[in-house]
Amino acid sequence: MALPMESPISFANVGHVRWWRRGFFNSQTAYVTFALLVLLVVMHFASPYFFTEGNVQNVAKNFSFIAIAALGVTFVIITGGIDLSVGSMMCLSAMVTSMVMTGLSTPGMPGASLFVHIAADGKTAAANVPGLILIVSVLAGLGTALVVGFVNGFCIAVFGLSPFVTTLGMLSIVRGLGYVISNGRGSFPGGPDAGYFYALTSGDVLGIPAPFIYLVILAAVMAVVLHHTTFGRHVFALGGNEKAAELTGIPVVRVKIEVYVICAMAAGLQGIIVSGWLGSAPANMATSYELNVIAAAVIGGANLAGGIGGPLGAIVGCVLLEVIRNGLVLAQVNSYWQQALVGVIIILAVLVDRIRSRMM
Amino acid sequence: MVDAAAAGQPVLELTGIGKDFGAIRALHGMDIQIFPGEVVGLMGDNGAGKSTLVKIIAGNFAPSHGEIRFEGKTVHFHRPVDARAVGIEVVYQDLALADNLTAAANVFLGRELQRSFGPFHFLDHKAMAARALELFGELRSETRPQHLVKQMSGGQRQAVAIARTRLSNAKLVMMDEPTAAISVRQVEQVLSLIHRLKEQGVAVMLISHRMPDVFAVCDRVVVMRRGEKKADRPIRDTSPEEVTALITGAKETA
Numbered sequence: 001m002a003l004p005m006e007s008p009i010s011f012a013n014v015g016h017v018r019w020w021r022r023g024f025f026n027s028q029t030a031y032v033t034f035a036l037l038v039l040l041v042v043m044h045f046a047s048p049y050f051f052t053e054g055n056v057q058n059v060a061k062n063f064s065f066i067a068i069a070a071l072g073v074t075f076v077i078i079t080g081g082i083d084l085s086v087g088s089m090m091c092l093s094a095m096v097t098s099m100v101m102t103g104l105s106t107p108g109m110p111g112a113s114l115f116v117h118i119a120a121d122g123k124t125a126a127a128n129v130p131g132l133i134l135i136v137s138v139l140a141g142l143g144t145a146l147v148v149g150f151v152n153g154f155c156i157a158v159f160g161l162s163p164f165v166t167t168l169g170m171l172s173i174v175r176g177l178g179y180v181i182s183n184g185r186g187s188f189p190g191g192p193d194a195g196y197f198y199a200l201t202s203g204d205v206l207g208i209p210a211p212f213i214y215l216v217i218l219a220a221v222m223a224v225v226l227h228h229t230t231f232g233r234h235v236f237a238l239g240g241n242e243k244a245a246e247l248t249g250i251p252v253v254r255v256k257i258e259v260y261v262i263c264a265m266a267a268g269l270q271g272i273i274v275s276g277w278l279g280s281a282p283a284n285m286a287t288s289y290e291l292n293v294i295a296a297a298v299i300g301g302a303n304l305a306g307g308i309g310g311p312l313g314a315i316v317g318c319v320l321l322e323v324i325r326n327g328l329v330l331a332q333v334n335s336y337w338q339q340a341l342v343g344v345i346i347i348l349a350v351l352v353d354r355i356r357s358r359m360m
Numbered sequence: 361m362v363d364a365a366a367a368g369q370p371v372l373e374l375t376g377i378g379k380d381f382g383a384i385r386a387l388h389g390m391d392i393q394i395f396p397g398e399v400v401g402l403m404g405d406n407g408a409g410k411s412t413l414v415k416i417i418a419g420n421f422a423p424s425h426g427e428i429r430f431e432g433k434t435v436h437f438h439r440p441v442d443a444r445a446v447g448i449e450v451v452y453q454d455l456a457l458a459d460n461l462t463a464a465a466n467v468f469l470g471r472e473l474q475r476s477f478g479p480f481h482f483l484d485h486k487a488m489a490a491r492a493l494e495l496f497g498e499l500r501s502e503t504r505p506q507h508l509v510k511q512m513s514g515g516q517r518q519a520v521a522i523a524r525t526r527l528s529n530a531k532l533v534m535m536d537e538p539t540a541a542i543s544v545r546q547v548e549q550v551l552s553l554i555h556r557l558k559e560q561g562v563a564v565m566l567i568s569h570r571m572p573d574v575f576a577v578c579d580r581v582v583v584m585r586r587g588e589k590k591a592d593r594p595i596r597d598t599s600p601e602e603v604t605a606l607i608t609g610a611k612e613t614a
Binding site: 227230233244 | 461470485
């Protein structure tokens with residue numbers, strides 16, 4: 001029932017916002033990206049080793065080890081929540097994956113007869129399709145993450161608990177469960193499929209580290225989901241004004257549960273990848289990684305108050321942290337300085353954003 | 361002016377609606393009928409029960425007593441979405457906007473237009489921006505669909521909130537203080553919009569403190585005091601002085 005227009009609308013009083021003051025250019029992500037580029041140039045002149053192939057590969061690999069989890073936590077941060085359990089989740093998923101893989105590959109273990117048998121030469125061999133054990137064990141690891149994420153989301157969305165407290169508790173629960181199932185020992189991915197596992201997690205394609213490839217794919221998917229789907233729109237709306245989201249009929253509870261599940265599964269996947277690079281899943285793996293992950297997301301422009309953030313910011317945050325770490329190593333600065341510097345950068349990034357938004 | 365009796369079936373009919381919050385009786389024995397194409401002003405001092413009544417009709421919470429009939433059928437709203445599904449749109453006083461999203465995104469919040477590519481559904485940004493611009497044009501508001509609500513003036517924000525009610529085929533639009541925070545020129549625009557809704561046969565319930573606005577657009581005024589209806593009369597049979605007296609309690613009932 002369109003109403004007739006009396007005259008076409010004019011924008012006499014409302015100009016266009018200039019291009020550098022809107023969209024991407026008007027974000028913390030933009031100037032942190034700019035700072036990163038400057039830093040890269042400085043590093044290039046400061047150290048001849050920085051842009052060598054080996055070092056760049058190393059940096060790419062290292063930041064990929066937290067960046068996937070940072071993508072996940074960015075979803076949660078955009079809704080105005082937080083997930084402190086990502087570090088523990090990385091450990092538990094990695095542990096479950098390697099334990100399932102080892103278990104299914106050991107004749108005599110429950111369920112193993114479906115997957116392996118003892119070959120004529122006395123070695124264990126895969127009984128059916130190669131790679132099946134790998135798929136089952138990775139699904140087991142991700143399934144664990146799904147359950148944990150669901151519990152997080154359910155407590156927060158349905159019972160209305162604070163995200164900080166819920167996930168702080170979950171940090172402890174998940175880490176505890178990791179110690180319980182492993183009895184405090186590390187576990188090692190083993191069996192006929194271990195080769196595939198290492199190839200997929202710590203291998204590379206044409207010199208590009210595998211984790212980096214996963215990161216780029218996931219970030220691209222995330223960008224599309226956030227900006228071009230209803231779900232993404234609702235995630236932003238939830239962070240912008242939760243009451244408005246509720247009133248306009250957005251399924252707030254469902255969206256909240258979904259973001260915590262996504263976050264936990266991203267952390268789980270990250271843990272599985274890291275364990276492939278480490279060659280094992282020790283029970284103290286990824287301890288306090290949640291702080292690095294959240295720090296990276298926040299440096300990259302995700303706003304803890306909700307409503308702002310994106311995949312590019314999460315990755316830029318991770319790269320910035322890693323380049324600085326790498327730079328300090330190349331400059332032969334005592335590595336204990338790293339942590340202090342990371343803290344300074346977090347505060348600096350948020351401070352600059354505050355000053356900038358005051359000036360506008 | 362629509363004659364209430366001649367308009368036939370009321371679009372909304374409340375009988376004996378009451379609401380208790382613990383020991384507090386916020387609303388008691390409210391009977392109201394609203395007919396299609398009628399503009400009803402709901403007036404009362406702070407704490408008179410206006411907001412409670414609006415929230416009950418909008419489905420924010422259920423009444424403790426009484427019955428709501430919409431187009432002749434008894435309805436029970438559990439959530440705001442239920443009320444919207446039958447054709448009740450609300451412009452909330454705080455506007456219920458997400459600051460971090462664009463005007464177009466806010467207009468379509470919760471009912472985004474989508475395009476499908478195989479099994480995937482993506483937002484149809486272009487169609488939403490075009491429709492939003494059309495709606496802002498109808499409201500005569502200089503609001504660009506792609507601008508963030510964060511950067512908008514009070515009037516533009518109001519336009520975004522009102523544009524939202526125009527998306528669906530609403531039968532009853534409730535406006536909670538739509539003219540409280542905007543400029544004189546924009547008040548004119550909102551009032552002319554109310555006239556247009558009325559021409560379309562949409563019933564409007566205007567909750568306002570501003571006496572001139574109510575007398576400019578309403579067919580009927582309902583006055584509430586201390587959770588009860590104190591007066592319900594055609595605007596031509598009353599005066600601002602009388603309504604003020606009824607609101608303050610200087611005059612007990614009409």
